[in-house]
Amino acid sequence: MQNILWKASAFSVALTGAVGLFLVHGSGSKASAADAKGSAPYTQWREYGGSPDDAQYSALKQINRSNVTQLKQVWFYPAGRNGFRFGSNPIIIDNVVYVIGLDNSIAALDATTGKQIWIHQTERPQNITNRGLNYWESKDRSERRILFSINNKLTALDARTGETIDSFGDHGLVDLREGLGRDPNSIRQIRSGTPGKIFDDLIILGSATGEEYESPPGDLRAYNVVTGKLAWQFHTVPHPGDIGYDTWPKGAWKYIGGTNTWGEISIDEKRGIAYFPTGSPTYDFYGADRHGADLYSDCLIALDARTGKYLWHFQTTHHDLWDYDLEAGPKLLTVNHDGKKIDVIAEAGKNGFVWVLDRVTGKPIWPVEERPVPKSPMPGEESWPTQPFPTVIPPFARQKFTADEVDPYIADPKERESIRQEILAARNEGLYTPPSTDPTLETPGNNGGANWGSTAIDPSTSTFYVLSKDAPSMLKLEPKPPHFEMRGSPETQGQVIYVQNCALCHTATLQGQPPGVPSLIGIVQKVGADRVKSTVQNGLSPMPAFPDLSDADIGNLIAYLSHPADAHVPPDILTRLEHPPAPRPSLEPGVTTRYWTGYGYMNSSDGLPAIGPPWSTLTAYNLNTGKIKWQIPFGGVTRLEEKGITNTGSYWPRGGVVVTAGGLIFGGSKSDSTFRAYDKDTGKVLWEVKLPAGPEGIPAVYEIAGREYVIISARPDSDKVVSAGGVAPKEEDESAGANTTQETQGYYVFALPE
Structure with a gap:
């Protein structure tokens, strides 16, 4: 069996020339492709995460530490009724902002005023790539396209008109359920909420496969942006002859699902390498039908962006039984290490660890140790005996929840004691305690640690920022009835x-x-x-x-x-x-009972995590040394702040932050409806504004005619919403089915006074 932790391919990584995707779009603009191509790095926001390498960084600095307190809201675009999730990261091409709009429509807006240029209504029922969009244009700018997925199909619009491009795929649609080795009609879910990445004339996609038994596999795929034809495909559950096939039972690719990139993709344009973080295999918490290390689950995978050929992988959890997905965008930066500069990739996981690897080889730049972990007591299960632990970089999240750490702000002493006793009675043997039919405590939790959009970098200082949450879970496996x-x-x-x-x-x-x-x-x-x-x-x-x-x-x-x-x-x-009664053990070789569990979120009766605060933190790492520079609670909770309880951190933030050359970090906290600017060197809050809705998603930073703007999406929160500060105008158009009350879900845009 090959090295399951880290492996590089036999063929070399091609060090190709810069691809130069600094292209522009014009909707009535006089800007040219040459202007865009000559733009300084990180000065535009043309794609999700801001750049091909998903840096979540802007080199703009008109808004800076000295004047950020003067920021004012300059426009708002309502985008309500988008279901349970929103959190969209807009893209800006010339003077046009492209967003997910009302009822999951796609809208083009004037970037300086918010005035709608066009809107594309999508079909119902709508299950859309809700976190952002992809943009592509031809070299001569005669073709300009917006690409996104809806109802498990990839589609393309004319970026100038919003009309569907009929020549793309089958009358504008490519069925993403096809080609996965399963009956397409049996696949309920494959479209990811996160957009892909554009490279040359390809759109590179991950997927969201679902978490259940019989979910489809999360193959990585690239499609031609002009024709919609499949360009390449990489099997994340290896087929016979693929590297990693021997880390699964024979024929596992026929029935195992997951192992998918549902989060963010990064691209090293100079080298032509695409990097993918993958999640756990299905079923998440019980793996008796998938004995082995299970490549390529819980991996960073490097592929040739043009061909999909394997370059290397690094696995962060073997035979995952905890849903410890990787989904934050792999961040590319250069560090000073042992007296020389090294191009690295940094990735934060749900388990609270940061992994820093050589970008070309995939080898860790600091030692990683395989340490023994508890053995699973479940029948038929063969948990992996060791797991990888970083030795230099400290974790950014709590990895154990003890009975002494119950939230002290729970009002009822009886409830506090009940939670304390629940913890004392649970199996709680550390980060990798395997789930069982007895209550098993999991910390930071299967929805804790780092999630989508939650990391950013400052390439000028080799600083890596992680927005994370502590959300312990109590798992208890039961036979699936x-x-x-x-x-x-x-x-x-x-x-x-x-x-x-x-x-x-x-x-x-x-x-x-x-x-x-x-x-x-x-x-x-x-x-x-x-x-x-x-x-x-x-x-x-x-x-x-x-x-x-x-x-x-x-x-x-x-x-x-x-x-x-x-x-x-x-x-x-x-x-x-x-x-249900426990089933009798199967006498048939290879046949096991299917066990499952809820996600087991440990919350108190007030809806907040049972663990004491801070529930979310923002951590800054110096990746030249691997040390934490600072860590602060990120946001708060309105109803607690009204009682004088502060510095708790937000509960369950959704999205992430953006770092700027102006010395700032922009980010929003949903549970106190506040958008803030922090000092990137200290974490000190320099400016904040209460919004009528809870900010979520990744902010975007852009410049039009010499004026810098910051935009963030927001939606109403279940916690108390404070309507001071941000301004959301009333929606008057009853004929469109809009609410007659104040519309608060949408995009809030800020700039300095003219």
Whole structure:
């Protein structure tokens, strides 16, 4: 078996010349391609993350430490009714901002005023690449395209008009479910919420496969941006003959899913290398059907961006049983190491570790140790005996939750003690305690650590920034019950479906586990049956898709969610459904019981994490030394601040920060509805504004006619929303079905006074 931690290909990495993708788009602008090509690095925001290397950095410095307090909101664009998720990172080409708009439409806006230039309405039900868009143009600028995925299909629009390009794919659509070695009609979810990357005439994509048994594999793919034809494909669950095939059971590629890049991709344009962070294999928390290290799950993978050929990989978790995905964009920078400059790649994970590797070889620049970890007690499971640990770079998140660390601000002493006893009784043997049928504590948690959009760099100082959260989970594996048939009304049948598939996370009373697992009380009335059906079929991170539920099952489920009081499942059957008997061990070789668990988010009754604050932090690393420069709580919680409780950090921030040459870090905290500017060298807050909605996603920084702008998306939060500071005008157009109350979800744009 090859080295499962780090491996480089036999052929060399081609050190090609600079590709030069500094292109521009003009919508009534006099800017030329030559102007864009000659632009200084990091001075435009033409793609998600700001640049091909996903730096989340801007070299603009008109807005700086000395004047940031003068920032004022200059325009707002409403983009409400986008379902449960928003957090879109706009792209700016010349004087045009492209965004995800109202009802998941695509909109082009004047970058200085916010005035709508065109809008492209998308089809329902809408499951869209909601975090951003891709832009491409031909060398002579005769072709200019916006590319995104919706309802598991890749599509292209004319960037000047918003019209679908019929010659792309099959009348403007490429079915992303095809070519994965599964029946396309069986694939409920494959489109990622994160856009891909443009390189030459290719769009390079990851995917969101879902988290359940029978999910499709997360193959990495590139399509021609002109024709829509598949250019290359890399199997993240290796096929026979592929490197890594021997790290799985024979034929695993036929049934294993996941191992996907649902987060961000980075590209080294000079070398023509694309870097992909991958997630865990399915099923996330039980791997008896996938004995082995499971390449290429939980890996950084380097591929030739033009051909998809394997260059190297580095695996951060072997045989993942904790859902310790990598999804933050790999950051490319140059560091001073042992007296010489080295081009490196830095990646932060859900488990709280930072990995720093040589960008060309994939070899760690500081030693990584394989250390013994606890063995799984689950039947049929073969957990990996060791896991990799960085030896120099300290973790940015807490990796253990003890009984003495329960949130002291929980009002009820009995509840605090109950959580404390729950922790004392749980299996809690450190970062890699394998889940079992006994309660098992997981910290930072399967939705903790670093997530999408959560890292940024300052290339001038070799500083790496990580926005992270501590969100412990309590896992408890149970046999997945067989489908139970029951006669009765649609509501009654729907209650059975709910108890078997949904109650583990959303609770038997539909109340959910805020903030990560929303309440489903009145959900159909709030968002509509189509949206609920789409979410169940396709998933919505962190919720998995449920591909084994038929249309009839989902219809009954919607009936129950609409009128739960009309369901009449007998109490004895409910008890059997909620506590199914343990199945007998299988006598057939290779056949195992399917175990599953909810995500187990450990929250108190007030909806906040059960662990004491800070719940989210912003950490700055000096990657020349591997040491932490500073760490601060990131944001707060409005209802706690009203009681004088500060520096708690936001709960469950969604998105990340942007660093600028003006000495600033811009980022938004959803749970206190505040957009802030920090000093990038100290973490000190220099400016803040309360918005009428909770900021989320990655800010974008751009310049038009010598004036610098900062834009952030925001949506209403379940916590108290403070409507001071930011200005969201009332939506008057009732004919469009808009709310007559104040519209707050959308894009807030700031600049210095003219």
